[in-house]
Amino acid sequence: MTTLAEDAKELLTLGTATLYEASGLDCFLDPAFRPAWDGAQLVGRAVPVTAQIGDNLALHHGIEAAGAGDVLVVDAGGAPFGYWGEVMAVAAQARGITGLVIDGGVRDTQQLASLEFPAFSTAISIRGTIKNWPGTVGRPITLRGRVIRRGDVVVADRDGIVVFPADEYDRVLAASRARAAKEESYLDRLRSGETTLDVYEFRHLGVPDEAR
Amino acid sequence: MTTLAEDAKELLTLGTATLYEASGLDCFLDPAFRPAWDGAQLVGRAVPVTAQIGDNLALHHGIEAAGAGDVLVVDAGGAPFGYWGEVMAVAAQARGITGLVIDGGVRDTQQLASLEFPAFSTAISIRGTIKNWPGTVGRPITLRGRVIRRGDVVVADRDGIVVFPADEYDRVLAASRARAAKEESYLDRLRSGETTLDVYEFRHLGVPDEAR
Amino acid sequence: MTTLAEDAKELLTLGTATLYEASGLDCFLDPAFRPAWDGAQLVGRAVPVTAQIGDNLALHHGIEAAGAGDVLVVDAGGAPFGYWGEVMAVAAQARGITGLVIDGGVRDTQQLASLEFPAFSTAISIRGTIKNWPGTVGRPITLRGRVIRRGDVVVADRDGIVVFPADEYDRVLAASRARAAKEESYLDRLRSGETTLDVYEFRHLGVPDEAR
């Protein structure tokens, strides 16, 4: 985990698009997840949580179960309730939790921005929640059909979110660095006037359909 | 009304999430309403308006009927037309109108930002409108199923929108202050390492489902 | 084309709402197209491109076919794939291409912002694409039902996008200037307290429905 924290800045510079492409894995989450404030981004280890619709008790247990470098990844069924806000963000930061990904809504987005607590959600909503079902914490879940296991690497930025197994980390990081280096060399050629068709050697794939 | 204008800054610091929770009322609008520019927020008294789809004549009457400290709250049926723009914002500000909430689209969002005229809408659209039906102004309406009456208190920020009866104002404000104070005390405990489960006394509600 | 580049600043100051209203044409694109980064805006000549779902080969051909002052306008069927990113933006800028409009997703939005390469899309997504069908480049297309022909004038800002035939350009620009000047005179009257009902002479159109 130390490594991941140390690498956080580099991972965010590489970005989710590069990590995803270099990984060779179907590791991107649904694009419905969006940052709750402009500039939010995060790196951490997943702590999967399942919550009932309109009920955030499970998230409180999630905060307790998570620690430094963890990210809560929550399936709350997608409904626009305000499952998370300032109080929970303060509590989470006190434990070193680095962020939140939730299929549901968050609120206090201005305060989350001030706290620099990154949250990615499918809604922003003030609608209140009950505290009834303690949910599941730590067990594997699926989030819009993607499997999330405890300890998975989570990286999120304004382009999207990737989640992949921890034992793929070294490979994905190396592949991402290689891809970024290669792209950098491409960029030089492109800036000097070469076309992407030549740089990527796409010409043999055919020419546009003149019949259209 | 004086009171509301004087309290505007405090109300926005309390925020819609706290006002809603403290009110004990189902006073939040559908989360489909979003600020038309980053940072838009408003406080005011509702002047309800009904407009026909693709027709903004009623909004012009709304401007005339409203005055200092008022917010136009408009049911335009949700269609993405540009019902409101710079000209209307200037006219509204000349009368002291403090903002707009509309189930429909707005345009000239850059100019609205420059004017610091807060607008919350369900779409951004340049599509033009006709001027045919003068609509209703001042009569109670429902906005995505929420009743809005003339003089209701409206507060909107980046988290959402609350609308509640004027005669609830003193109670809601007091309850919101109390809630904010209580949360502040919670924040101190949370920052020093206590869990939300203990601070809110949620432990008796059960533990996460280990069977999942 | 020189003219358009020279007019770019003025066109963006006039804004898409004014250009559309003054044009008298059904020239606005669906409001589902949104800027990929805050502040993105563009002016250029359309180079229409058709791409297959999840396949961005046609966009590479589009870059090659386009030149200084052009905007790629792409029908990719609306699916949330990452059809366009930093590498393509760098290649496009090297050719003087001024921006992108795509019914589909883009990624590397932070880099697009740093490059000041304006992109308008219907999604933000990191999901990768194949390179299989070279598509069509330069032929007329429809984009959510709007006809786009090579050389059409494209202007996009945070309010929306207009696309109209090049031979309408002089007329639309003149009409837009006239409209803006007229609106400016309206603004003065409105600021001094006149109502929009009087300034626009809407009173004869009726009064709000008191029966509601």
Add this chain to the structure above:
Amino acid sequence: MTTLAEDAKELLTLGTATLYEASGLDCFLDPAFRPAWDGAQLVGRAVPVTAQIGDNLALHHGIEAAGAGDVLVVDAGGAPFGYWGEVMAVAAQARGITGLVIDGGVRDTQQLASLEFPAFSTAISIRGTIKNWPGTVGRPITLRGRVIRRGDVVVADRDGIVVFPADEYDRVLAASRARAAKEESYLDRLRSGETTLDVYEFRHLGVPDEAR
């Protein structure tokens, strides 16, 4: 009203598409309204009702206020609650009410079909409602931006819904008969092999774009 009931069969044979086209009015409702059971269709006079989200008390008042030949036309804000079911349909039929149009959900759809009580809604849902706000009954409303007044003619079939002022009825009926007769003559010519381009004299409008 007698006339409308007598004409019901003919109006449904003419169909909403013909009535709308012949009327020359923007009298169609949003296509989100769909029949709650296969074959539902209705003709009647509108009794407009406004209900609060998740609250069907207003519909009970609507039943009482309506009579033979009336159709309840309800703005419930679009949320998927079960605002209407078997009990209410039986009560409505006992008063001669001929159907329901609601921006919201209905349930007991099998029983509605057995009763032959036509309902058009934007959702089917069993979710229960409270009885808190008596709403408005009989006052003009807008339904997704269309103005509905008491006594307006409402016709609904599987293609859609039209609502227009009662004083337009004779004109719309006559125009619809004329249109249907004209179409019938077109059908004969089309069946014998003529093209729609010739029958409707569309050839001068241009030929398809071969450049595409």
Add this chain to the structure above:
Amino acid sequence: MTTLAEDAKELLTLGTATLYEASGLDCFLDPAFRPAWDGAQLVGRAVPVTAQIGDNLALHHGIEAAGAGDVLVVDAGGAPFGYWGEVMAVAAQARGITGLVIDGGVRDTQQLASLEFPAFSTAISIRGTIKNWPGTVGRPITLRGRVIRRGDVVVADRDGIVVFPADEYDRVLAASRARAAKEESYLDRLRSGETTLDVYEFRHLGVPDEAR
């Protein structure tokens, strides 16, 4: 379980709306679930299954794990793939499985109708699936935010779906019978001309808002 099978016809006659209302539980699923063929309805015990997006391997394990009177209740993340078709329905029926509820797509809907195998889904799609992740079978899941446990009672008809704990079954059935009997007595009074306002004693709740 014998009881449930014996009661199936009665449960479907009572219907999901009555079961839900009588239960006093938040036991309805999201209305996005719709029958895959006209007339589909089911009664059974839940076997919860989690599948990965675009991967139906878990459903094959679900068939094996389920037996007579069971219903597979599957969280596949909502994506429109064809997770289930004729072959699986035949295999399921051979084991006595009484139906399927899935947040995802099904296909072979004509064959499912011929087999009288009831399926409720959020999409109809022929798009193929991989077989990669065996998923979870039998463990509690949430389906659009509703908790589903193995053995829960599932009833689905054209109005919706209810899922509630097995130990509530006797109580819910008794309450539903009582509610149906009460409603029947109401129906008699309503057919003879009484209003719902009187039958349900709603008059004290206020009268419609004449100010609107």
Add this chain to the structure above:
Amino acid sequence: MTTLAEDAKELLTLGTATLYEASGLDCFLDPAFRPAWDGAQLVGRAVPVTAQIGDNLALHHGIEAAGAGDVLVVDAGGAPFGYWGEVMAVAAQARGITGLVIDGGVRDTQQLASLEFPAFSTAISIRGTIKNWPGTVGRPITLRGRVIRRGDVVVADRDGIVVFPADEYDRVLAASRARAAKEESYLDRLRSGETTLDVYEFRHLGVPDEAR
């Protein structure tokens, strides 16, 4: 073409799901296309058409350009207008056109059903169209990102729509027959109690995640 007409019944018995799976091609259209009446299904050769939003002139040209065994496949941008109705269906049937697929709306659905003219659309709407742009007819188009060329084989049923190149027809038909025969043998084994895990040999792919 004779072959296709002769094979129509067999193709519809095989069904779109089998044709798609056996083809090995990404040949399915977006599941947003649905039959306009219950039981609609079609087989034919594609005649691609592009129409402008709210303008059906191109469809009239499409009817003229198409002949026996053809299917009009229309990109109208997805907007809910009534681009097609009874008159056009009669004209189309007079030419032997076997059906319509359109990204847009249709009306007169009852008459289409009576005529047994199969239409698949993304909306049902009575909203009228203008006749202004003759569009494109016969040129390749993309429909929600799928390439459609003149002469492509189109098969549509209640599960979905497949469109593939004519020169793939013999191969796809043979592969579909083989797949159907294989499935039939599977069905026998499944009816006699074998599991799909054994019949398809999926056991080596792992067992459900007991940790969840």
